[in-house]
Amino acid sequence: MGDPATGEVVARRVLQLIAGFVGLAVLPLVVAATMNATEAFRTASAGHLPADDLTDHIVVVGLGKIGTRVLAQLCTTDHEVVAVERDPHARGVALARELGVPLVPEDAGAPGVLDRARIRHSKSLLVLTRDDGENLDIVMAARETNPGVQGVMRLYDDDFAATVQRTLRASYPDAPTRSRSVSALAAPSFAAAMMGRHVLGVMPVERGSLLFTVVDVAGHPELEGRSVHEAFREHEWRVLAVGSTSGHPASSSGDTLAGIRFRRPGFDWRPPHGRVLRAGDRVVLATTRRGLDILMTGVQPHPVDRRG
Template sequence: MASTYKDHTIVCGLGKVSLKIIRWILDLDEEAVVIEQHRDNPYLDEVRSWGVPVIIADARRPEVLEEVNIKYAESIVPGTNDDLVNLSIALQARQLVPNLKVVLRMSDTAMAENVRTGFDIYTTFSIPEISAPIFAAAATRAPLDHAFTYDEGGERGLLTITKFVLVKESLLVGYTVGQLEDEFDVAVVAHRQDGKFNLHPANDTVLKAGDRFIVSASIEGVNQIAEYTPPRREVDRYHRGRWPIKGSEERRVNSE
């Protein structure tokens, strides 16, 4: 069955990270094929239950890659726990299909950078490099959901992604998206209102109580908005009186 696939992603190695990668690929309405070397892998049944073909073999062997129709694949993700095995798979794949997109998982940050520059595999991701900003940002007081780094023109920093719920007591009710972005120096990347979800909502969109919105911002920007309405994951604490917001009592009195 795997030999009939086209425009698919080949995932090599089945572990906790690979499992999430496969699930996301399927959720994006794309197709995946898995190559796993060990028959006793505990995730095999789950992946197969999703309708994903699994080949039990060594992904470093060219005949195995040909068996999963690598010449017609969209990409390959060497995702084992061994950096050298992943690199070996990537190089073998590139030998068979020189222009194939390789998304390479690595644990060694320095090695990942060397692979990017030395082997022309620029979609090489170091797990510590990706996870470190999230852990560092989460260790601050910022109630963020995700974080990633930027390094442009010598400036290095963190950007965050955070989901907020606009409670009826918030002074932000009645703001437009443009006003929110200008006042707090954030970017509203998505907005849900009356059951309708919009990416990049218009600047003149008026925010109403009960709306949900996602912002990309600095840690400072996230903290400032959180002073006026709770992040989604803190809504329960807000209703229990454990997440105070500015102006809530004033708005409550005025509404009465």
């Protein structure tokens, strides 16, 4: 085509035109075949797709730092797992290949990708990418395909997570929708340990947490010399049990709320409201993060007007 045979016989010119058109028609086919071969090689190198008869499995979307740890933990159980990750260089891709976990190396938000992960037949979905909005979109798309799937999504922004929780509860009133802040749950225990307090347990409450801790009454004007009823402070702490400091260390790394309740003698779990707390007493408290901060630092916050 670049050197037309204009001065040649008609048969040669016709043959040249036919060869040019055939070449133009074959070129896209060659490019398409090359692209398909490249994609097939990438898919095969990343991992194998889930079997056509796979059911009751868990789909994990996102194999970053958190997704990799979740994948490793799930693989220690009897659950079947399918991973979805669009980045072939993500840290969890090598782990999935090593553990033989079926992997769909595509964007979970693209049409048909969740179907290839057999989301219709799965029982749970964990969406753990870094994009809050994308995580929500993936979960909602999965719920449209499989209304019975149990979805867990990672939401970093606290306000956005609270809004999502309210919206989902209004949209699915019968679903057990829960929202938890990992930092909110971990921070009180970390801060208490730094200040020498021992947290026996943490109970998630909406986006916050309720803490159970052991406190010596001595040195706490909010407790010492007050009755159990007077020591109660709304939205901050409540005395659950009263014991003695004699014979019991202030804290033990093996203590839990159940352990204090059932294994350690000497705690009265139904103290009279008029029982006055003395310097030699030790109490088990249910506190909020705000209440624990007051007990640890002794700094009284500004009063909050709760009438509005």
